[in-house]
Amino acid sequence: MSVGDPEVAAATAPLLEWLNLLDARLLQARDVSSFEGYLQCLQLYSDDAQHDAIMSRIWSFFTASVNGQTLIQLRIAFLEEHVAQSLGIDFQTMARMEDATANQALYLDVLTYLDHSQKNNIAWYMIVDMIRSVVLRRRPEVWNELDTILSDWRASYVEPFLAKARDMITDDEAFAQFSSSYAAAPANAFDAIEDTRYYDAGDSDDEVVLHDGNNEGGLVESLKRLQISAVPARPQGPRRAVNR
Structure with a gap:
């Protein structure tokens, strides 16, 4: 057969x-x-x-x-799959990214950086800086739109976790610092909390209130467990056709 x-x-x-x-x-x-x-x-x-x-x-x-052009299309198809599964970026967002770059070779580079971020455990803000550098060097006029797409996706991706984390971090300023840090580099955000003393809500006003209501294993461990449960599911097929 x-x-x-x-x-x-x-x-x-x-x-x-x-x-x-x-x-x-x-x-x-x-x-x-x-x-x-x-x-x-x-x-x-x-x-x-x-x-x-x-x-x-x-x-x-x-x-x-x-041929060379088809080879680029195939590399894009494979990388889109990797990025979807490793970072959770949906295929609709990646389609918008490709439209924004309006250049397959540049879009391939953007996907490559995103793929490397997960493989090498590179913070999100660092990957965005790398992408910004290559885009501004080659097609500066497309950066603002691409930056908006990346920022919008990142915000939607971390929002479910941060909404629930707000119940654990009761101090407004502390939560603002944590949420900003988490969006840029989650590991750094957790490290910052580990370096901070925690107080119950009944302590003095000048003490930062980072209160884990359950208090099982500490705030950091509770947040990490919450992170696992709150992260959106990885995108599933069907994938968009490779008909560029």
């Missing part, structure tokens, strides 16, 4: 769509059987296949099989 058989095509189409690789120009303008090389790279029937080895084969296949 070959890739060109209707039965196989019907079985593989959902997989390709899920991977955001169902590009009509790839599968209609070309002989469908040529995609068999990609399926072979997946090593679907191998019990000891390694992820890095599979990805190396996939990109070797793409590099040898498609």
